Amino acid sequence: MNGVRIGIVGAGFIGNMHAQLLAEIPRAAVTAIYDTQLDRAQALARKVEAEAASSLTALLERVDAVYITAPNRTHPDIALAALDRGCHVFCEKPMAVSLEAARAMLEASEQSDRVFQVGHNRRFAPVYRKVKELINTDRFRPHSAHIKMNRGELLDPPWVGQPDVTGGFLYETTIHMLDMVRWLFGDVTSVMVAGSAHEYGEVDDFSMLLTFASGMHATLASSADASWFFPFERIEIFAHHATIETQEMVGVTYTEGLDSRLTTFSFHHLSREDQWGYRSEDEAFIRSILDGAPVTVSTWDGYKAVELVEACYRSLRTGERIPLDV
Numbered sequence: 001m002n003g004v005r006i007g008i009v010g011a012g013f014i015g016n017m018h019a020q021l022l023a024e025i026p027r028a029a030v031t032a033i034y035d036t037q038l039d040r041a042q043a044l045a046r047k048v049e050a051e052a053a054s055s056l057t058a059l060l061e062r063v064d065a066v067y068i069t070a071p072n073r074t075h076p077d078i079a080l081a082a083l084d085r086g087c088h089v090f091c092e093k094p095m096a097v098s099l100e101a102a103r104a105m106l107e108a109s110e111q112s113d114r115v116f117q118v119g120h121n122r123r124f125a126p127v128y129r130k131v132k133e134l135i136n137t138d139r140f141r142p143h144s145a146h147i148k149m150n151r152g153e154l155l156d157p158p159w160v161g162q163p164d165v166t167g168g169f170l171y172e173t174t175i176h177m178l179d180m181v182r183w184l185f186g187d188v189t190s191v192m193v194a195g196s197a198h199e200y201g202e203v204d205d206f207s208m209l210l211t212f213a214s215g216m217h218a219t220l221a222s223s224a225d226a227s228w229f230f231p232f233e234r235i236e237i238f239a240h241h242a243t244i245e246t247q248e249m250v251g252v253t254y255t256e257g258l259d260s261r262l263t264t265f266s267f268h269h270l271s272r273e274d275q276w277g278y279r280s281e282d283e284a285f286i287r288s289i290l291d292g293a294p295v296t297v298s299t300w301d302g303y304k305a306v307e308l309v310e311a312c313y314r315s316l317r318t319g320e321r322i323p324l325d326v
């Protein structure tokens with residue numbers, strides 16, 4: 001075939017999502033699936049007309065690029081093996097669950113000429129693209145922001161409640177917003193974090209205060225056992241007589257000036273794959289491989305997100321405000 005032969009490692013929820021989106025991209029073909037549970041690999045292989053591979057090595061031998069969609073702690077070993085074999089890599093978030101492993105991946109990708117993209121999909125979501133467009137104007141220079149990212153549970157899939165697999169709740173869920181604030185507001189200069197443990201044998205409820213090199217500051221609340229009350233994810237941004245507010249991945253409302261006019265952009269009509277940016281991130285990965293387009297979410301971005309999570313956990317442990325290098 002012409003185009004990119006892709007292998008999927010981990011045939012669960014997000015592996016299925018990517019495989020089915022990739023199957024719709026003309027210049028890509030999912031050709032192999034590997035999962036430690038063979039029946040899962042076989043089921044997905046049937047859906048996208050690929051072959052189930054008997055091992056990671058067998059998969060890497062027959063593809064040009066690999067999607068790492070297995071649980072968090074497995075990502076570094078699979079990514080390093082794939083780069084070693086000369087494959088392009090798409091690695092789901094979090095890139096790694098320790099700074100040491102993230103640094104090894106960053107260095108390996110810098111020494112390689114292969115494309116390495118990290119799955120911070122929200123950067124491709126139309127809601128957040130609209131926010132980025134709005135705050136890049138002279139009319140809207142943010143002073144501060146108020147952010148929440150909640151979950152109803154850490155039960156599904158079962159490993160999301162096991163910190164030895166996830167690296168901790170911040171790695172599993174909140175890392176999406178920690179990457180998002182860097183993308184929207186620039187480098188974070190410090191974090192101060194309070195937290196408490198309730199349901200899941202780990203700290204599962206966090207209140208954070210972030211400062212930025214731009215002079216901005218933000219609060220971020222993130223609870224693992226709040227509820228699925230909509231929107232469970234929201235950013236409010238405040239500027240001179242102006243406010244932007246997001247609703248999940250479906251809408252952005254903003255107002256400028258002191259009168260009561262509001263402008264709303266709605267993405268209700270889009271599919272979930274498009275609202276959440278999954279289709280666009282997959283298309284971007286293929287463009288980077290075949291057309292040399294710049295990598296949209298790099299290993300540096302993946303590393304900086306891991307660094308932020310680590311700084312948050314350190315602040316929680318020590319009770320101190322943790323400065324970050326810019």
Ligand SMILES: NC(=O)c1ccc[n+]([C@@H]2O[C@H](COP(=O)([O-])OP(=O)(O)OC[C@H]3O[C@@H](n4cnc5c(N)ncnc54)[C@H](O)[C@@H]3O)[C@@H](O)[C@H]2O)c1
Nearest residue numbers: 010011012013014035036037069070071072074092093157
């Ligand atoms: N970007 C997003 O919005 C998003 C959404 C969901 C999940 N994720 C990430 O994707 C990854 C997978 O999450 P999920 O919800 O699809 O989990 P899942 O449990 O549904 O699927 C994971 C699959 O990986 C398989 N697996 C486990 N260890 C493996 C290994 N060493 N090699 C190959 N396969 C292995 C499991 O058998 C399972 O089928 C996680 O890192 C998660 O954080 C990202």
